[in-house]
Amino acid sequence: MIGTGYVGLVSGACFSDFGHDVICVDKDAEKIAALERGVMPIYEPGLDRLVASNVRGGRLSFTTDTATAVAGADAVFIAVGTPSRRGDGHADLSYVFAAAEEIAASLTGSTVVVTKSTVPVGTGDEVERIIRETSPDAEAWVVSNPEFLREGAAIEDFKRPDRIVIGADDERGRAIMREVYRPLYLNKAPLLFTSRRSAELIKYAANAFLATKITFINEMADLCEKVGGDVQDVAQGIGLDNRIGGKFLHAGPGYGGSCFPKDTLALLKTAEDYESPLRIVEAVASVNDQRKRAMGRRVIQALGGDARGKTVALLGLTFKPNTDDMRDAPSIAIVQALEDAGAVVRAFDPEGVEQAKPLMKSVTFCATPYDAANGADAAVLVTEWDVLRALDLRRLAAKMAQPILVDLRNVYSPQDAAAAGFQYSGIGRA
Ligand code: NAD
Incomplete structure (x- = not known):
């Protein structure tokens, strides 16, 4: 497993848990x-135990040496980052190509080289070219x-995916992948075989659809908010239609994270x-971008239109719960908008503070x-x-100079918040 980040470490730990021998690089x-000391570089629930038991079982090890x-x-999986390239928004493939060269130089025997990183359509062709050029005699098949x-x-x-997508243009590549995923196949996870290009596109199409x-x-x-409706009722009312489905219909501050943007x-x-x-996706990206900063303006409005010299407490910073990942989190744009308007920001997050600190240098982090x-x-x-879902609202209000609560996730009922003395505003609830 080349790249031991969120994807590589979880994939490596899970494959080893299925009985495969895995080396994470x-x-x-x-x-x-x-x-190697048993300390996880990321926060992911259950990962420390899974890693420890497979290391003990001798199936999982770590190294910096690709060769x-x-x-x-x-099988060699490429699970390195593919961030946005500075300046133009293209996927930065330099880590993928560097990994491909290193892999190519170390190949012995027959190997399937699997791109697990999210890469634009056609990247598999380039990875294949790099391998053929670096190591013309290697017997390798490139799979997405x-x-x-x-x-x-x-x-x-x-361990229980909705589907496993394997894009392979060669039967030998497909055969090894079938073996690698056999334990999951027995779990009835559908294995979808496609061409390599289709597989590459499936990942982007899925994320763009969810973002939409x-x-x-x-x-x-x-x-x-304008017409006097309740978005949670609307979401439920459309989500109960099986053709639409209820997931990903929670209104909020805009999507963030390391993938969708x-x-x-x-x-x-x-x-x-x-x-x-792709005009729909264009509109989605631009609407979402504006929305994150607009959430800061919403807070300023709740403060009466002027945030200068005011103190704002942000509860939760990561782009979603149960991760320490701060990449493209809406909180970053919100902090910026508030600080630009002259506010002082204090913040609490259960796991994200270490990653948040370099991104929001003037914020005071609280326990x-x-x-x-x-x-x-x-x-x-x-x-x-979870720790923010059942706050003692009266206690919270009593701590504050002004009891104003802006609930960007609609966690609290407007009635309960008002009963605790808050001037409350949520999302999509008139
Ligand atoms: P990450 O930044 O957490 O991890 C990438 C790791 O690769 C880093 O630890 C880096 O040091 C290492 N690396 C870079 N070049 C290397 C090389 N040549 N050899 C060895 N290691 C190298 O990234 P991530 O979040 O795990 O994402 C990896 C890929 O998976 C991306 O393409 C991402 O879009 C995709 N993806 C991510 C998620 C997610 O939820 N994070 C989900 C699905 C797909």
């Missing part, structure tokens, strides 16, 4: 050293196997390159939500962590 020596990991492997796990529920998602669903309900929420942008770049516009609210003029619920 990372360039980041600190990450590997921590893993030893690749030599003798039946996009990953659909969600941070926060990654192990369960990996979120953005759709967010705009409906705005309309609800960068993947929608990268898909748009592919569409541009092939002169095949509890009540500490964050201490002396604040407004509290903003940004991420619906």
